[in-house]
Amino acid sequence: MRCRVFAVLFSVTFLVLALTSCILSTSETKATGNDQDMKVRIKQLEDEMTTMREEYSRTAGSVADSVAAFDQLQSQVGVVESKLDESTFAANKYSQDYQELRSYLEEEMAKIDKRLYVLESKAGIKNAENIGAIPASGQTKPKTEEDEFREAENTFKQGDYESAKGKFKTFLTAHPKNNKADQATYYIAETYFKQRDYENAILEYHNIKERYKQSSYVVKSLFKIGACFQELGQTKDAKLFYNQVISDYPGSPEAQMAKKKLELLH
Numbered sequence: 001m002r003c004r005v006f007a008v009l010f011s012v013t014f015l016v017l018a019l020t021s022c023i024l025s026t027s028e029t030k031a032t033g034n035d036q037d038m039k040v041r042i043k044q045l046e047d048e049m050t051t052m053r054e055e056y057s058r059t060a061g062s063v064a065d066s067v068a069a070f071d072q073l074q075s076q077v078g079v080v081e082s083k084l085d086e087s088t089f090a091a092n093k094y095s096q097d098y099q100e101l102r103s104y105l106e107e108e109m110a111k112i113d114k115r116l117y118v119l120e121s122k123a124g125i126k127n128a129e130n131i132g133a134i135p136a137s138g139q140t141k142p143k144t145e146e147d148e149f150r151e152a153e154n155t156f157k158q159g160d161y162e163s164a165k166g167k168f169k170t171f172l173t174a175h176p177k178n179n180k181a182d183q184a185t186y187y188i189a190e191t192y193f194k195q196r197d198y199e200n201a202i203l204e205y206h207n208i209k210e211r212y213k214q215s216s217y218v219v220k221s222l223f224k225i226g227a228c229f230q231e232l233g234q235t236k237d238a239k240l241f242y243n244q245v246i247s248d249y250p251g252s253p254e255a256q257m258a259k260k261k262l263e264l265l266h
Contacts, residue, residue: 182212
């Protein structure tokens with residue numbers, strides 16, 4: 001009986017030891033597997049951290065470059081704004097100077113107009129209809145208006161200024177509405193100029209400016225008025241008319257001639 005009990009105890013003890021050994025073996029196997037998994041996971045995390053560091057470095061470099069480029073662009077914008085302000089100031093200054101010059105010229109021209117009116121009164125000149133004499137009649141073949149104008153023009157070109165003057169005055173008296181009335185008046189002024197009668201020349205040039213405002217001879221007359229004043233030694237008045245030509249007719253040949261005249265007068 002005692003022997004059977006010992007046998008049973010021995011069997012139970014052996015079974016417990018065997019089970020314990022199996023459990024320990026299984027635990028070690030599981031622990032080894034878990035340790036391997038942890039190492040793999042740690043390696044993955046280390047790789048991810050390395051990748052993140054590299055991306056951060058690249059991103060930080062790009063941000064730094066972008067900040068530098070922005071600062072440079074902002075600096076260039078500042079330079080452009082500064083130049084724009086300078087250009088705006090210069091344009092405003094030029095506009096102001098131009099308006100002041102324009103006002104000054106208008107005031108001086110008004111004074112000259114008054115002086116011309118006095119000269120006209122002294123000379124007895126009232127209007128184009130009262131200039132010259134009535135043409136003689138009795139011709140077998142009446143001349144056309146064009147014939148009369150060409151005859152006066154040819155006389156002028158031949159250098160007979162006194163005769164040309166009379167013929168142009170006759171033409172204006174007979175045909176005040178002719179489309180060459182402005183040119184005929186200009187020729188009359190030119191005869192005075194050629195004869196060095198600059199005061200009467202000024203009056204005739206002024207007539208063109210007043211009576212034929214849309215004529216192409218206005219700019220020519222303004223220039224020649226300046227030339228008359230220059231010949232009379234009235235430099236200030238000459239400069240006024242030269243400047244008016246440049247201001248009102250900047251693209252004309254007379255404007256270029258006026259600039260050259262002004263250069264010589266300075």
